[in-house]
Amino acid sequence: xxxxxxxxxxxxxxxxxxxxxxxxxxxxxxxxxxxxxxxxxxxxxxxxxxxxxxxxxxxxxxxxxxxxxxxxxxxxxxxxxxxxxxxxxxxxxxxxxxxxxxxxxxxxxxxxxxxxxxxxxxxxxxxxxxxxxxxxxxxxxxxxxxxxxxxxxxxxxxxxxxxxxxxx
Numbered sequence: 001x002x003x004x005x006x007x008x009x010x011x012x013x014x015x016x017x018x019x020x021x022x023x024x025x026x027x028x029x030x031x032x033x034x035x036x037x038x039x040x041x042x043x044x045x046x047x048x049x050x051x052x053x054x055x056x057x058x059x060x061x062x063x064x065x066x067x068x069x070x071x072x073x074x075x076x077x078x079x080x081x082x083x084x085x086x087x088x089x090x091x092x093x094x095x096x097x098x099x100x101x102x103x104x105x106x107x108x109x110x111x112x113x114x115x116x117x118x119x120x121x122x123x124x125x126x127x128x129x130x131x132x133x134x135x136x137x138x139x140x141x142x143x144x145x146x147x148x149x150x151x152x153x154x155x156x157x158x159x160x161x162x163x164x165x166x167x168x
Contacts, residue, residue, distance in 0.1 A: 029063065029070040034149045038142050039068035044076025045138035050130055051089050055080070089126060096129030 020027055028036070043066065047058040055077045063070055080088055097104040105121055108114070115122070 028067055031069060034146065034153075036067070036069040037072050038145045038149065039066065040070065040072030041076050041145055042138055042142040043068050044073035045079070045141055046134045047073075048077045048080040049088070049092070049133040049138065051085070051092070051126065092129030092133055093122060093126045094129065095132055096125030096127065099128050099132060100125055 019025070020030070043059055043062050047055045047062070050058070052058070056074055059070070059073045059077055062068075062073075094104065102125060104125065105118060
């Protein structure tokens with residue numbers, strides 16, 4: 001299913017060829033294959049879990065180091081957005097407290113003064129939780145997508161093989 005979706009997109013690649021040639025963008029950053037797409041999701045999730053401005057810039061800095069599908073990575077970064085920041089950061093904070101064995105802050109007020117007064121107690125557990133989600137969870141999702149992609153490819157191969165036998 002996931003492969004068929006990307007296959008449909010790939011049929012319209014002639015429209016992008018002009019843009020890629022004009023701006024001298026390497027084509028491999030747009031390849032739609034298992035390795036490029038899953039690595040794009042991995043990089044996008046890694047940067048998307050980090051509470052920082054300019055997450056898309058982080059993706060672009062990573063591009064020459066680790067080759068991946070850049071549009072997929074940029075789209076995946078947007079899973080964390082202004083609507084999902086509060087629950088995501090709270091989850092990272094709670095996870096960080098759990099990993100560190102801290103109890104955490106129970107009385108939370110959504111005021112700038114409260115954050116200013118409690119910043120020292122928030123930042124370390126938040127980034128410990130962030131490190132967990134950016135590395136462990138992003139990598140587990142990468143492995144899951146790889147497995148799903150391979151499973152889909154094997155299913156399509158078996159169906160083609162079965163269809164070929166029926167025709168013979």
